[in-house]
Amino acid sequence: MRFDVITLFPELFAPFQSVGVTRRAFENKSVDVRLWPLRDFAEDTYRRVDDRAYGGGPGMVMLVEPLGKALAAIQADQAAQGLSPLPVVLFSPAGKPLTQARVQSLAQSAGAVLLCGRYEGIDQRFIDAHVDEEVSLGDYVLSGGELPALTLIDAVARLQPGVLNDAASHQQDSFSDGLLDCPHYSRPEVLAINGVDRPVPEVLMSGHHAHIAKWRREQQLAITARRRPELIEIARQSGALSKEDERFLKTFLL
Numbered sequence: 211m212r213f214d215v216i217t218l219f220p221e222l223f224a225p226f227q228s229v230g231v232t233r234r235a236f237e238n239k240s241v242d243v244r245l246w247p248l249r250d251f252a253e254d255t256y257r258r259v260d261d262r263a264y265g266g267g268p269g270m271v272m273l274v275e276p277l278g279k280a281l282a283a284i285q286a287d288q289a290a291q292g293l294s295p296l297p298v299v300l301f302s303p304a305g306k307p308l309t310q311a312r313v314q315s316l317a318q319s320a321g322a323v324l325l326c327g328r329y330e331g332i333d334q335r336f337i338d339a340h341v342d343e344e345v346s347l348g349d350y351v352l353s354g355g356e357l358p359a360l361t362l363i364d365a366v367a368r369l370q371p372g373v374l375n376d377a378a379s380h381q382q383d384s385f386s387d388g389l390l391d392c393p394h395y396s397r398p399e400v401l402a403i404n405g406v407d408r409p410v411p412e413v414l415m416s417g418h419h420a421h422i423a424k425w426r427r428e429q430q431l432a433i434t435a436r437r438r439p440e441l442i443e444i445a446r447q448s449g450a451l452s453k454e455d456e457r458f459l460k461t462f463l464l
């Protein structure tokens with residue numbers, strides 16, 4: 211799959227691609243990230259990509275022309291690779307919040323064009339004409355779309371086959387089955403913090419796989435019900451909760 215990133219700050223992407231488990235996905239090109247520096251498509255000698263907003267106000271607006279040229283160059287490059295034009299995703303606080311379900315569907319797709327906004331944002335006419343989907347990281351405002359783009363690329367890259375050391379590990383992550391993850395423990399067996407002994411839950415030391423799986427599932431259900439009760443309802447409606455899950459939730463919520 212490929213991501214074509216339109217950005218004013220391509221230099222932010224290189225360090226990220228050379229570290230951690232996801233590095234494998236970038237090196238073997240299972241996730242091919244192509245950077246398209248927006249200033250390369252600017253019309254004038256000042257390489258200007260923004261201008262004042264009609265109607266006044268303090269911020270600058272990203273111009274349609276350089277964005278249009280960048281997108282045309284990307285689509286020509288995609289066509290040369292035998293690809294139909296990939297969907298254009300704009301990062302915006304007004305977009306739909308990014309979810310693991312969307313990440314999973316993108317991970318199985320041919321990729322997307324990722325458009326990183328800056329300043330006040332992008333001229334609405336470009337959005338109306340070319341953007342297929344607007345994605346938000348959350349209800350706060352960042353200075354640009356680069357961190358959201360890196361977030362999305364990371365979340366998709368770790369789902370590619372061969373990226374995580376244990377292929378099953380992402381299936382146990384939060385949201386994979388609609389619930390939050392259970393707690394994890396490692397050595398030592400007992401840890402003294404501020405004079406209080408904190409042992410690892412006994413069941414995890416038992417070697418009894420069925421009991422461990424049951425404990426982990428109940429922890430997931432309990433943590434999700436306590437912290438994000440709306441996720442329990444979504445999981446229930448999508449059929450992800452078993453009868454045993456429902457039984458546990460009933461006793462837990464009493």
Ligand code: SAM
Nearest residue numbers: 301302327328330331346347351352353354355
């Ligand atoms: N004027 C915009 C507003 O109030 O919604 C904020 C623009 S912000 C300073 C510049 C760019 O950062 C946006 O165009 C968008 O690409 C990106 N951005 C900021 N916050 C974001 C968020 N929560 N999710 C996704 N992208 C965001």
